[in-house]
Amino acid sequence: MALDFRGRVAVITGAGNGLGRSHALLLGSLGASVVVNDLGGSWQGEGSDATVADAVVAEIKASGGEAVANPDSVAQGDKIIECALDHFGRVDIVVNNAGILRDKSFHKMSDEDWDLVYEVHLKGAFKVSRAAFPHMREQGYGRFVMTTSAAGIYGNFGQANYSACKLALHGLSQTIAIEGRNRGVQSNTIAPLAASRMMGTILDEKTMARLKPETVSPLVAQLCHESCDTTGGLFEVGAGWIARLRWERSRGAYFSPSGFTVDEVADSWDTINDFSDATHPTSPADTMRAVGENPHLVGQD
Ligand SMILES: NC(=O)c1ccc[n+]([C@@H]2O[C@H](COP(=O)([O-])OP(=O)(O)OC[C@H]3O[C@@H](n4cnc5c(N)ncnc54)[C@H](O)[C@@H]3O)[C@@H](O)[C@H]2O)c1
CATH class of the missing domain: 1.10.287.4290 (Helix Hairpins)
Known part of the structure; x- marks a missing residue:
């Protein structure tokens, strides 16, 4: 029997494309009411386009699910959680997934490249999570998933800004796990590998075809379900492989x-x-x- 998310409200950031879209479609198909957040910018964090989130909401609704679009930046995390409360009256699940890249070798990295990546990945996840956490504490239930990266866990050439923020997200997750433990609030971190616009042309076509975002979302759903009591964990996931670190x-x-x-x-x-x-x-x-x-x-x- 499929895990049932009916009655649960899930906020997925950066859900207009790639992994976030896949998580939103899966949780929506399992009965969750989904806030599809996406600013709709480029993978380098430029511009915005509200229709990106609308398109995913239309997909969820077309399959009989419930969803609402939210075009705010994660930098305005309060507004995203307000959207969940206004439309669905509660928030049970937050998947911090929104992300951009500003790759440069360290000696060439500008303040702007550093700040923008920090604003979206770490500050954004902080803003969304802090806005949701008091509601979860009060209701005695909540699930967070943070999205880190192999680049954060192991380091990667040209990604000092990204890897620093990505590993920091696991630090945030571990402390939320500790502070939320007695209130039914859990937090875990995933390091996915998936073909998306962010991966660009790094990998060959055959490998990209195997790295479907849909092979990451079942782990997210498992970690977000009430039957899962794992908290503070760190998982690598992609192309049909899931492992814990x-x-x-x-x-x-x-x-x-x-x-x-x-x-x-x-x-x-x-x-x-x-x-x-x-x-x-x-x-x-x-x-x-x-x-x-x-x-x-x-x-x-
Ligand atoms: N694809 C991979 O292999 C991979 C590997 C490791 C980590 N990740 C992480 O997974 C997450 C999703 O990546 P993806 O590959 O699906 O990329 P993607 O570019 O397809 O999706 C990211 C989404 O985030 C949105 N976004 C960006 N800035 C935002 C902001 N300020 N507020 C709201 N939304 C914003 C974008 O509009 C986009 O739709 C990212 O955090 C990324 O760092 C991906």
Whole structure:
């Protein structure tokens, strides 16, 4: 039986094209009332076109779903959430998906390239999420999905602005997951790979044909459904593959907390970088625990 989203209200940003459109169509087909947000600009963040969101709303309605278009920029996140409340009376799901690119090698990156990417990806997700969060807390239910990128997780040539903001989105998601935990509000991050106008002509035709946005949306729906209790997670997804990532930490080396030399660090360099007996920390408490396990501390209390 398909997951049922009837009675749920989903806000999808950047839903006029590519991945966002696919998420909106899927959630709409599963019964959610969808706010199709899209500014309708170019992939480099220029211009606007309100008809882009209208077209996706028409598609959802044509298949019997419920949707409303919203042409605001994510920089005006409050207005997007207001639109959900005005039309559907609540907000249960926010998929932060809107995005642009301003690729430049780092030594050529201008303030403008940095600021614009930050405004859309990170500040935009913050504005939309902060506007929705109090409503979710109050109703005791909410689901966020942040959209990061392999470029954010691993870094990528020419994408310093984009990768910085993309990984920051996972930081935002992890803290929303912690702050929302006792209020039924969950947040997860996806790093998709999909053929879209943003991918341009980077990949060959055969690979592009496999990377359908529709192969990403089922993960989004799973993470947004009430039956899913996963929160704070990070997933890679594309072309029929879904996997979860986590932090891995070497056992590390211990030195005297009262002082040690750079030579001691150099001598332990291999140990510090040795992942053969790695652990998988999940919280700042794990950092405190590792620090507290320093054998040099024994007998010092
Ligand atoms: N396609 C991929 O392989 C890939 C890989 C990693 C991450 N992503 C991320 O997935 C998301 C969707 O990308 P896509 O490939 O579908 O690109 P896309 O260009 O097809 O869609 C992005 C949409 O966001 C909208 N948008 C841009 N700025 C906006 C703003 N200020 N307010 C509202 N809407 C705005 C655009 O109009 C566009 O419709 C982006 O966040 C992107 O960084 C995509």
